[in-house]
Amino acid sequence: MREQPGSRPDARRLSWRSLWRLRSYLRPYARILTVSWMAAFLGIAAGTVIPLVGKEIIDGPVAHGDRGALLPLGLLALGLGVAEAVLTFVRRWSQAGPVLGLEAAIRDDLYRHLQRLPMSFHDEWQSGQLLSRATTDLSTIRRFLGFGVLFLIMNILQLTAVVIVLLRTYWPLGLLVTASAVPVVALSLRFEKRYIRVSRQVQDQQGDLATLVEEAAVGIRTIKAFGRRRHLYGVFDEAASELRRTALGKVRLSSRFFTFLEVIPNLTLAMVLLFGAVAVGAGALTLGTLVAFTTFVLQLVWPVASLGYILAMGQEAMTAADRVTEVLDTTPEITDPAISDPAITDTRVAGGPYVIERQEKRRRRRSRGRGHLRFEGVEFRFPGADRSVLRDVRLEVRPGETVAIVGATGSGKTTLTSLVPRLRDVTGGRVTIDGRDVRDLSLPTLRAMVATAFEEPTLFSMSVRENVTLGRAEATDREIREALEITQAAFVHDLPWGLDTRIGEQGMSLSGGQRQRLALARAILAGPRVLVLDDTLSALDVETEALVEEALRRVLADATGLIVAHRASTVLLADRVALLSEGAITSVGRHADLLSAVPEYRALLAQDADLDPEGVLR
Numbered sequence: 001m002r003e004q005p006g007s008r009p010d011a012r013r014l015s016w017r018s019l020w021r022l023r024s025y026l027r028p029y030a031r032i033l034t035v036s037w038m039a040a041f042l043g044i045a046a047g048t049v050i051p052l053v054g055k056e057i058i059d060g061p062v063a064h065g066d067r068g069a070l071l072p073l074g075l076l077a078l079g080l081g082v083a084e085a086v087l088t089f090v091r092r093w094s095q096a097g098p099v100l101g102l103e104a105a106i107r108d109d110l111y112r113h114l115q116r117l118p119m120s121f122h123d124e125w126q127s128g129q130l131l132s133r134a135t136t137d138l139s140t141i142r143r144f145l146g147f148g149v150l151f152l153i154m155n156i157l158q159l160t161a162v163v164i165v166l167l168r169t170y171w172p173l174g175l176l177v178t179a180s181a182v183p184v185v186a187l188s189l190r191f192e193k194r195y196i197r198v199s200r201q202v203q204d205q206q207g208d209l210a211t212l213v214e215e216a217a218v219g220i221r222t223i224k225a226f227g228r229r230r231h232l233y234g235v236f237d238e239a240a241s242e243l244r245r246t247a248l249g250k251v252r253l254s255s256r257f258f259t260f261l262e263v264i265p266n267l268t269l270a271m272v273l274l275f276g277a278v279a280v281g282a283g284a285l286t287l288g289t290l291v292a293f294t295t296f297v298l299q300l301v302w303p304v305a306s307l308g309y310i311l312a313m314g315q316e317a318m319t320a321a322d323r324v325t326e327v328l329d330t331t332p333e334i335t336d337p338a339i340s341d342p343a344i345t346d347t348r349v350a351g352g353p354y355v356i357e358r359q360e361k362r363r364r365r366r367s368r369g370r371g372h373l374r375f376e377g378v379e380f381r382f383p384g385a386d387r388s389v390l391r392d393v394r395l396e397v398r399p400g401e402t403v404a405i406v407g408a409t410g411s412g413k414t415t416l417t418s419l420v421p422r423l424r425d426v427t428g429g430r431v432t433i434d435g436r437d438v439r440d441l442s443l444p445t446l447r448a449m450v451a452t453a454f455e456e457p458t459l460f461s462m463s464v465r466e467n468v469t470l471g472r473a474e475a476t477d478r479e480i481r482e483a484l485e486i487t488q489a490a491f492v493h494d495l496p497w498g499l500d501t502r503i504g505e506q507g508m509s510l511s512g513g514q515r516q517r518l519a520l521a522r523a524i525l526a527g528p529r530v531l532v533l534d535d536t537l538s539a540l541d542v543e544t545e546a547l548v549e550e551a552l553r554r555v556l557a558d559a560t561g562l563i564v565a566h567r568a569s570t571v572l573l574a575d576r577v578a579l580l581s582e583g584a585i586t587s588v589g590r591h592a593d594l595l596s597a598v599p600e601y602r603a604l605l606a607q608d609a610d611l612d613p614e615g616v617l618r
């Protein structure tokens with residue numbers, strides 16, 4: 001079995017590199033971020049100066065009873081305190097925009113990229129893994145790039161500044177405080193390795209769990225129908241418990257580390273107080289200096305203690321960035337040709353997306369040919385598979401002609417049809433429309449030329465109108481009505497809000513046949529030159545099917561049709577039939593001729609009780 005991508009910890013890839021690459025998303029916010037960072041640095045400076053003012057107050061006015069000097073120094077300390085508070089507010093306020101903007105921009109790019117990735121990618125990746133990358137992982141990155149990095153640098157700066165001040169104030173105690181950093185650094189390095197491993201495990205397991213929840217929601221009917229609730233609950237519970245165990249391990253690991261980080265500065269503080277008191281007693285240190293010293297060490301408690309938390313955040317963000325870039329780095333294999341096709345959208349065209357869209361539409365209209373479809377020695381092999389699903393397929397569908405593909409289950413019918421709109425790319429030979437290899441056409445042009453309706457129709461959580469006009473957003477109400485009439489889908493007018501009724505996720509509130517009819521209307525409304533129907537009428541009752549077929553005949557007369565058929569009634573829509581046997585086309589001809597001359601074809605359609613010996617519907 002091939003390994004599920006993105007579901008296993010892969011420490012080799014893990015580095016700051018993935019996270020560093022995402023910095024470009026912060027570029028638009030350079031100015032406001034500068035304000036934020038300036039506020040942070042000035043805040044540290046103000047905070048560091050306050051204890052020094054305290055020292056001056058104790059060693060000066062307090063020690064000498066000089067009340068006159070107390071007021072200006074007191075006001076200075078107060079002013080610094082207020083300044084620190086205001087700067088903290090400015091830092092927090094100015095950070096929110098860039099941080100949320102960063103998350104939204106990466107999410108947009110990820111979504112756009114997922115849409116561009118080919119079917120082979122989506123075949124391999126669990127949707128829950130993609131979902132957790134687009135949600136949990138991006139939030140983790142946002143938290144770290146937005147707050148973690150700033151605090152990490154602020155803390156390091158504060159630690160350095162305070163240590164320098166301490167060393168200059170009274171070096172023996174300064175050295176003691178500096179030495180306390182050694183165990184902190186040593187343990188942080190050890191902690192980092194283990195934490196990276198466990199946090200990747202948690203993130204991957206969250207993705208697996210999201211997949212299980214999604215499958216349970218989408219497949220609820222099957223689960224209920226087979227009475228498998230308990231069984232699937234067991235599977236889910238096991239995955240959830242595993243995640244809980246891993247997450248608990250992660251919390252235990254971090255709590256040990258965080259506790260250690262809390263203890264070190266407090267121990268240091270106790271030692272500073274002890275040795276400082278001795279030094280004051282011996283006259284080597286003033287009282288004011290000792291008070292300033294202890295205030296400084298107290299100031300260090302939070303930066304040191306939070307260092308563990310921030311490092312953990314950083315490590316989680318690194319694994320999250322790795323998981324996100326894993327997807328972003330997958331190159332879409334099915335792309336527009338280099339520059340050979342004038343219909344390719346040039347995103348740098350002046351005038352923005354609307355101008356580009358208009359130009360694209362004009363080009364598409366110009367580039368609409370007659371829809372002459374040819375499969376020329378087509379081979380197809382799934383990635384990693386050891387044998388080809390399609391072998392040397394040669395088939396011609398002339399403009400306006402309809403060819404039915406008939407074959408046993410698993411013979412490659414769906415795969416063959418998916419090559420026309422380039423849902424998959426041939427691995428040998430070529431598919432041409434009007435003499436041009438489909439790979440030489442821009443994807444928008446190709447997909448405007450070819451419309452497909454699948455056996456399992458996907459309807460989106462939007463209105464009927466939006467669902468039906470997916471292939472042609474500018475369709476008028478009259479055109480929509482006509483398409484719905486052809487596909488016998490007038491039932492939508494009886495829905496509570498007619499065309500504007502939102503249909504549930506996957507159109508669950510509609511019957512299978514109703515969904516198929518809407519998907520067919522969507523394909524017809526796109527006004528394609530090549531119409532691909534992959535067993536689209538399978539869920540219709542005999543009467544509705546007859547009505548839809550009658551109307552489809554008119555549509556197909558105007559387009560080139562490729563229809564996958566299991567039933568004789570659908571086959572009769574076609575001018576010719578191609579028999580696909582184990583990935584190769586073994587016979588092509590008229591339905592009646594194949595029925596009498598090809599035993600395999602006869603056997604495939606034999607179950608169709610409605611046929612007379614001539615293969616015609618009774």
Ligand SMILES: Nc1ncnc2c1ncn2[C@@H]1O[C@H](COP(=O)(O)OP(=O)(O)OP(=O)(O)O)[C@@H](O)[C@H]1O
Pocket residue numbers: 123382385389407408409410411412413414415416
């Ligand atoms: N994503 C995939 N990865 C690997 N093999 C696949 C994939 N999808 C389909 N196959 C295999 O390719 C072969 C052809 O599948 P295809 O769906 O094209 O058959 P079909 O003729 O349309 O079948 P049916 O009539 O049951 O819909 C099958 O053996 C199937 O197992």
